Structures are given as structure tokens and as C-alpha cells.
Amino acid sequence: MHAVILAGGKGTRLRPYTTCVPKPLVPIGDRYAILEIVLHQLKAHGFQTVTLAIGHMGHLIRAFVGDGSGYGLQVSYTDETHPLGTIGPLLNILPELPEQFLVMNGDVLTDLDYGSFLRRHIASGAPTTVATYQRELKSEFGVLDVQDGQIVGFREKPAFHFQVSMGVYGVSRRALTSYTPGQALGFDRLMLDLLESGNNPGSDLFEGYWLDIGRPEDYDLANAQFDDMIAQLLPQAGQPTLSAAD
Template sequence: MKAVIQCGGRGMRLRPYTSILPKPLMPIGSRPVLELLLKWLRRNGIHEVFITTGYLGNLIRSFCSDGHQWNIEITYTQEIEPLGTIGPLSLLRDQLNEPFLVLNGDILTDLNLNQFVKSHRLHGTQLTIASAVRHSKMEFGVLEETDGTVTGFREKPMLASRVSMGLYCMNPEIMNYVPTGVPFGFDDLVLQMLEHGTPIHTFRHDGLWLDIGRAEDFHKAQDIAWDEQSPALPVEAAA
């Protein structure tokens, strides 16, 4: 199976660090997050990878080269103008002729990729979204009311939401939704599919998932030992 790693973003949430380095090259310990991601794909049997680049893409190409050092074949695309999170796939129409993976270039996870792909094929949908639960603290007191009368109150509650992990399995037919040469986001794709009544499947993951684009997750990743055999080991276990 082929994989597309999206690396064209500007990493605004990690400024000023990403003024110098593109987000996928941010260091996790002694290694860039993109290297850890590529090694994770290789361990899961992926050897053909496309990396979409834009902002500071020359640094990504210089670091990863053709991927031979990881026994991976890497091909690059370059955005002249930002194409959003899904728009860059339009540059790969001819190459994406079988089910493929799409993932953000700033995530780390121990998701079982074989089970993810198996679930996608089992359900027969054009799109499967890997999802996880994230908790966020509401900054306001939340009112519960009926017909203008308060029936309950929670002071800055912690809310649980099921969110996209930035990791997808797609069938080639999905390219029919992706326009060429214009910005097109993942939200645009999902909304178009829902409007057309096209089923979308989710794969629930309850293990490790870090979005390195968030400062909190970036710092959390520094406390995890990453080795060659296991996607992630807690520091205590690694010791």
C-alpha cells in the first residue's frame, strides 16, 4: 500500500520554532518527527511514500532524500500555492490508483496499521478516518436550561470529543471529489461526501496519539522513548 504524508503546512501553532524548521522536522529527542513517522510506516510494511511539500520543502527533501536509508522509496510534490490539507492529492492522481493511506506529517501513534487497513476494506467505504478521544477544558461556566430556566450548571467542565487523528485510508474513487489547482481541505471533502450521501467509516483508536503541531503534545513526546522495534515505549519501560 502507498502512503501520502502531508508536509506542506506552515506550523503556525509552533511559532517561532517553525520559522526556521518545517513542522515535520521538529525534533523529538534526537530525531525529527518525520523520521519517526517514516520508520513507523516501514515497520508496518509500507515502502512507497509520497511527501507533499510547500513551506520550507527544500529542507524536508534535503533531510529525507529518496528514503533509501530507511528502505523506503520517497517521491515529492511541491505546492506553488497552498492547496489545503487534501488539495495536494490532486498532484498525485495518476499514482494513487489503489487504496492508499494519507496522514499528517506531524503525528505520532501506536495505531495498528494492519487492523486499520483491514477495517477499511471490510466496510468497503471510500474513506476511513482514524479517530481518538480528546478532552478539552471549557473556559466558561456551562448553563443547562429549558425554556429560559436554568436546570443545571457546570463550572468550566472537561469535555470529551471524538476527533480525527489526521490519518486516513482512502480508495482511488475519492479523487473524484478533489479539484485540481485550488485549495481543498479535509473538511471540504467530508462535507461533500456527506452531501452526496457517501458513507464514511471511522476506526476507533484508544492508544497513543500525539499531534506534534500542538505545543502540549510536542512537549509530551519528549518524555517518550522511541525505539526501532516498538512504535512507542514509556520512558520507564524503556529503562
């Protein structure tokens, strides 16, 4: 059970919180760093090894996590000298990865069971599986349906429902073997290439708790909810170890 955590971004959407620390290390509830929660969860869900893909202020992440022994994990690192996108960092370490593995953003706050998710991906045989979440977007306007200059329909501030990526993926190594190590490769490009080839990715709909901490409004919400959610997010974790950064 191996996971790759993408932790190399600059976190520009979360400024000024990320001015002095990388996004995965911003605190939640003044008790844990986001990355710390993720590592505790991975251990609880059966993972033994983790690769951290780091870049911007990566030395701080190295100092905080170390070799992972404080979390009961074996942690290794891969460094980005320039931005490689969501999938690009995997290409440089592909020979070292198992045939099936988990990939996730380092700013995800969820009670998804990562181990069960990866096992479902493996059982599906899909090249990749995307953990998805149902979102609702409410229009602030009345929406008109117009044909040939005439209004043929009207909806007052309708709500649109769609599934979004949670930033958590099950990946089969074979889905990446055609790409060149060192190239920048985004999740969007990989999805489009797989669809074009007829090798469709899988979707795994999740109905639990999920926030994208990269968005300021979700970060504020996570802090407001954390005391109520801690037992659900960290049922098997020990006491806060934020001092691990010392």
C-alpha cells in the same frame, strides 16, 4: 502499500520551533525528527512507497529524506506552489496513486499500526476512513441550562467527550475523482461533500498513544515522554539517523 505524507504546512502554531525548519523536521527527544519516526514506522508496518507532499521549506525535507533508501522506502515528491489544503495535493497525483492508500499529516506521533489501519479501511469498502481518538474537554465554568429565562439545570465544570480526527486517513481513489486537479480542497470540505451525497466516511477508533505535534503543549509533552515511549513507537527501528540531514 502506499502512503502520502502531508508535509507542506508552515507550522505557525509551533513557532519559534519552526522558524528555521519545517514542522516535520523538528526534533523529538533530540534524537529523531518527527518525519523520521513516521518513515521508520511505515516501513515496519509493511509500506514500500511514500509520496511526500511538500511546500514551505520543502527543499530541506528533500535534503533530509532523499530517495527514501535510508529508510528502506521508495520516496517521491509532489510540490505545492500555493496552499492546497489537506486533500488538494492528492488531486495532482491521483493517476499515480493506487486504488486504496494511506494519507497522514507529517506531524503525527502515535503507535497506531498504519498497515492494519489501511487494511481495515480497504475491507470496510468506505470512501474514506478516519482514524479517530477520544478526547475530553473540561469546562472551566459552571454550565447552566436555561429555558425561557429560567435555569432548569446546572453542571459544575462538566467534562465533554468527543472523537477527533488523528490526521490519519484511509482513502479510496474513487472518493476524489470528481474534483479538479490544482484546486484547494480541505479535509472538512471532503467530509461534508461525502456526507451530503450519502456516501458516509468510516471511523476507526484508536485507543493507543497519539499526540498532535502541531500543538505546542503536545510537542513539549512528546519530548518529555519520548525516552519512555521510544520502544513502543520504534520497536523495529535502528539507531537514530538524524545525521541523514547532513
